[in-house]
Every structure is written in C-alpha cells, then in structure tokens.
Amino acid sequence: MNGKKNNNIHIPSSYIDWLLFSNGSILCDSSLKFYSLNDIVIDNDQKPYNVPDEYIIIGSFIDIEEWYGFSRETGQIVIFGEYEETEVEGFEEILEILTKVM
Numbered sequence: 001m002n003g004k005k006n007n008n009i010h011i012p013s014s015y016i017d018w019l020l021f022s023n024g025s026i027l028c029d030s031s032l033k034f035y036s037l038n039d040i041v042i043d044n045d046q047k048p049y050n051v052p053d054e055y056i057i058i059g060s061f062i063d064i065e066e067w068y069g070f071s072r073e074t075g076q077i078v079i080f081g082e083y084e085e086t087e088v089e090g091f092e093e094i095l096e097i098l099t100k101v102m
Contacts, residue, residue: 010075014090015058028102034059034068041069051080059094064101068094 024036041047041057048067051057055078059068065082079086079094088094 009056009072010070012070012075012077012090014092015070015077018091028061028063031063032059032061032098032102042072048080050082050085055080061098061101 018034019037022034024039025034026032035041035058044053047055047057051067051069054071054073055069056072057067057069060066061068067080068077069080070077077088077091077094079088079097088097
C-alpha cells in the first residue's frame with residue numbers, strides 16, 4: 001500500500017486522491033459523510049466506541065452504523081461496522097461498496 005507519511009501518520013494514496021477531488025462530502029440526506037481535513041477524527045475521545053486508538057476516522061454512514069478510517073501506522077483503510085471491522089484495498093473500494101448500498 002503506497003501513500004504519504006506526514007507527522008508519523010501514513011495517509012493512504014487512494015484517500016489522498018479522494019481529497020484532491022473532494023475535501024469533504026455529504027450524501028444521502030446528510031446520513032453519509034466524508035469529513036474534510038478539518039473534521040477528521042483523530043482524538044480518541046471523539047471516536048465511536050468500536051474504533052481502536054490507532055485509527056483516524058474519515059467518514060461515517062449513520063443509517064447503517066458504519067465508520068470509515070485508516071490506520072495512522074500502516075495506512076490500511078478499514079470499515080468499522082457495529083459488530084465487525086473490514087479491511088479494504090483502498091478508498092475506492094469504500095465508494096464501490098456504498099454505490100451498491102445506496
């Protein structure tokens with residue numbers, strides 16, 4: 001997985017590509033959000049209960065209780081569901097999955 005490491009945070013290249021396209025998005029009547037750089041959740045006290053400390057939260061889909069994030073250490077992108085977490089190949093895979101759900 002390629003990406004860029006700044007301030008000891010490994011940012012996945014697929015997420016960097018998304019940010020170049022859109023620095024924040026609100027979809028599905030405001031229930032699906034991809035946060036702007038100013039709104040990503042780094043502070044562990046603000047994360048959902050099921051998200052480990054090493055992850056940065058970059059979005060949420062409240063209707064289906066999912067949060068989207070990546071590991072600050074490895075850049076691995078993960079979907080955090082209410083009861084499970086799923087690693088994905090890149091940010092584009094999140095978009096593909098959500099296209100099928102919507």
